[in-house]
Amino acid sequence: MQRGLTDKSTIAALATPSGRGGIGIVRISGPDAKSIAKIVTQKNLTPRQATYCNFFDDDHSVIDQGISLLFPAPHSFTGENVLELQGHGGPVVMDMLLSRVISLGARIAEPGEFSARAFLNDKIDLSQAEAISDLINSASQQAAKGAIRSLQGEFSNSIEDLDSRVVAMRLYIEAAIDFPEEEIDFLSDQKIQKSLSEIDSSFLSVLKSATQGALLREGINLVLAGRPNAGKSSLMNCLAGKNASIVTAIAGTTRDIVDEYIHLDGIPIRLVDTAGIHAAKDEVEKEGIRRAFDELQHTDAAIILIDLSLDKAWEKVVDQLLIEIPYNSTVKPLIVLNKMDLVDSLPTEQLYRAMPVICVSAKKGEGIESLKGLLKEILAIDFSEEGSFIARSRHIDAINRAYEHLKEGRNQLDQFQAGELLAEELRYCHESLCEITGQFTSDDLLGRIFSTFCIGK
Numbered sequence: 001m002q003r004g005l006t007d008k009s010t011i012a013a014l015a016t017p018s019g020r021g022g023i024g025i026v027r028i029s030g031p032d033a034k035s036i037a038k039i040v041t042q043k044n045l046t047p048r049q050a051t052y053c054n055f056f057d058d059d060h061s062v063i064d065q066g067i068s069l070l071f072p073a074p075h076s077f078t079g080e081n082v083l084e085l086q087g088h089g090g091p092v093v094m095d096m097l098l099s100r101v102i103s104l105g106a107r108i109a110e111p112g113e114f115s116a117r118a119f120l121n122d123k124i125d126l127s128q129a130e131a132i133s134d135l136i137n138s139a140s141q142q143a144a145k146g147a148i149r150s151l152q153g154e155f156s157n158s159i160e161d162l163d164s165r166v167v168a169m170r171l172y173i174e175a176a177i178d179f180p181e182e183e184i185d186f187l188s189d190q191k192i193q194k195s196l197s198e199i200d201s202s203f204l205s206v207l208k209s210a211t212q213g214a215l216l217r218e219g220i221n222l223v224l225a226g227r228p229n230a231g232k233s234s235l236m237n238c239l240a241g242k243n244a245s246i247v248t249a250i251a252g253t254t255r256d257i258v259d260e261y262i263h264l265d266g267i268p269i270r271l272v273d274t275a276g277i278h279a280a281k282d283e284v285e286k287e288g289i290r291r292a293f294d295e296l297q298h299t300d301a302a303i304i305l306i307d308l309s310l311d312k313a314w315e316k317v318v319d320q321l322l323i324e325i326p327y328n329s330t331v332k333p334l335i336v337l338n339k340m341d342l343v344d345s346l347p348t349e350q351l352y353r354a355m356p357v358i359c360v361s362a363k364k365g366e367g368i369e370s371l372k373g374l375l376k377e378i379l380a381i382d383f384s385e386e387g388s389f390i391a392r393s394r395h396i397d398a399i400n401r402a403y404e405h406l407k408e409g410r411n412q413l414d415q416f417q418a419g420e421l422l423a424e425e426l427r428y429c430h431e432s433l434c435e436i437t438g439q440f441t442s443d444d445l446l447g448r449i450f451s452t453f454c455i456g457k
């Protein structure tokens with residue numbers, strides 16, 4: 001989207017994947033789409049009606065034959081005149097057809113440019129445009145279902161519903177501020193408190209759904225950490241169901257980061273195997289441990305893996321590891337005691353220092369299903385309920401910022417009876433929410449969002 005958002009020239013792109021296929025579609029959008037239709041097909045196309053015809057080159061030879069569809073503005077995906085030429089999906093034919101269209105005044109579309117135009121012409125809002133890209137890129141059925149719900153406006157509706165209550169509240173307060181003699185009574189009125197606390201709980205519920213939606217799209221990082229030979233690579237392979245990481249009895253086998261994706265109830269999880277944490281002398285191993293720490297700083301969750309056969313006093317090893325691992329309070333830790341097949345009696349603790357504890361044997365595959373269940377629990381993966389939509393971390397940020405303004409506004413009211421400051425905070429709150437649907441979004445951000453789309457979308 002380097003051309004900016006104001007360029008209205010006619011754009012064209014291959015809308016189907018390049019390569020060989022039964023059908024290939026060239027899509028054209030913009031003011032010249034109608035005249036291009038007429039020249040290429042040599043027919044007057046009836047709007048929105050499939051017309052079987054030839055596609056002509058400028059020397060009147062036939063490039064291909066197929067279906068033409070013309071959607072005059074504003075009743076099209078982009079809101080502009082849109083033409084679809086559906087021919088045979090071969091790379092050479094499609095290339096010739098696209099070149100013909102370009103010679104008639106269109107230019108090649110940039111990634112996401114069709115969707116960007118749909119957004120700019122108010123056909124879809126920003127979160128719906130993002131949902132199109134998420135639907136195309138979805139890595140699981142759950143993600144695809146969530147994306148289609150967002151595309152159909154479920155996410156935008158819940159944000160707009162919340163926003164309209166914030167705005168109504170602000171207008172109510174501002175109206176009262178205009179009549180100062182009544183202001184104090186009005187501000188101590190329980191009605192405002194009640195509405196604010198209702199808005200507060202709606203925020204929490206939207207935030208919960210959006211966080212789940214972001215997990216659905218972006219997945220969860222889960223790092224395996226522990227001493228050398230605890231069985232991290234074995235556990236990684238066991239969870240991934242393949243030999244992704246090298247397993248040997250030699251300490252210090254894993255030196256670099258090895259990652260692998262698995263799905264838990266449709267949620268993508270990036271499993272990260274790391275080098276064993278100890279006082280390494282070897283330079284390569286030291287670098288491996290540094291990388292492990294780096295992953296641990298940025299992960300969502302971490303498994304602290306202990307070799308139970310070696311360390312009966314496993315609590316001490318956990319304590320020691322927690323001292324060595326750089327602390328990050330947002331990381332959810334869980335303790336996994338491995339090699340349960342080698343010990344006679346198992347610890348019965350379910351929690352240690354508020355961290356869940358579970359026994360497994362990575363080698364024998366024992367306890368792995370329970371471990372998966374526990375992971376789902378602590379990562380709050382719950383997609384049994386219908387109606388989750390896809391969301392992005394950009395959305396979570398905006399909701400969080402909006403929520404902070406709401407809380408600050410309530411604080412101003414409770415502490416200082418400051419109606420004006422409450423109204424001001426509600427205005428910021430509204431602006432943050434509007435970033436999600438794109439009403440208040442900088443061109444720069446829009447450019448960044450659409451440039452990650454594929455061409456032809």
Ligand SMILES: Nc1nc2c(ncn2[C@@H]2O[C@H](COP(=O)(O)OP(=O)(O)O)[C@@H](O)[C@H]2O)c(=O)[nH]1
Nearest residue numbers: 229230231232233234247248249339361362363
């Ligand atoms: N008996 C038994 N051996 C295991 C288990 N998990 C791993 N091992 C063995 O422990 C050694 C180290 O395993 P590895 O996965 O490479 O550990 P890492 O250094 O933490 O990655 C290997 O010989 C594995 O076969 C287990 O659950 N039971």
Ligand SMILES: [Mg+2]
Nearest residue numbers: 232233253254
């Ligand atoms: Mg290893």
